[in-house]
Amino acid sequence: MGLLAGIFALAxxxxxxLRGVMALVAPAISFLVLNFFVLPTVLQGSNPLLVAVIGSSAMMLIALYTCHGPSARTSVAVLGTPLSLALIGILGSVFIGWAALTGNTDDSTGLIHGLYPKLDMSGLLLAGVIIGSLGVLDDVTVTQTSAVWELHDANPAMSWRRLCRAGIRIGRDHIASVVNTLVLAYAGAALPLLLLFSIAQSGVGTVANSQLVAEEIVRTLVGSIGLVASVPVTTLLASLVVSADRPGPQAETATAGAVAVGGAAAGRGGRRRKH
Structure with missing residues (x-):
């Protein structure tokens, strides 16, 4: 494992x-936040959802500003991420309750519940959904923000509406690949369980309604909805910010023309006063 980690870091x-070095520093700091804040605070009996939101916000700020540096572009990604996380938290809370998911599905969660009977296992499940979605959300928000900035650099005359439409067109391709990645990632993690259901020749309804599979279905769908929502939200924010912060040549030409006209008028006024 050490050799594999070394190969990964070298690559x-x-x-x-330098960006790669910072990309290695950010997950190390995120692990420290998880190990020294999120896990101990949850075990002390705090609300897992609140702890996950605070911890995710800290990890998001550290990761984005460490990897991409302080800039308007990074700040837009930072602003778009918690908005989508809030949506994921609301949907996760509602549908985990409606689906009657307990969060106590295997030996590890059963042991934790036995050792800490007051721990809210369904809240712990929701906290896992939020933290698990954070990494993919960072990818989407940063990519969408960068796409809008690059579009503006390529054609500074584009209005914020055109920038937004072009960015969303890029985001559609991103959504398709990211959602597919989420589904395959969860399916790969649950592959042994799916094999057991296949051996038992269980029906689709039976498989989907088991606690283990239902958790993954809700986790995947809630996370995917948050990812889809992050594309238009982040793209709109980026379009407005880059258009206001870096006006195109038309606006600059108009400003220069206004200054020139004002200067000529002042010159004529001065000549009249001399006469």
């Missing part, structure tokens, strides 16, 4: 250079 640094 990231060789390709990413």
């Amino acid at each position: 990231v640094v060789v390709v990413g250079r």
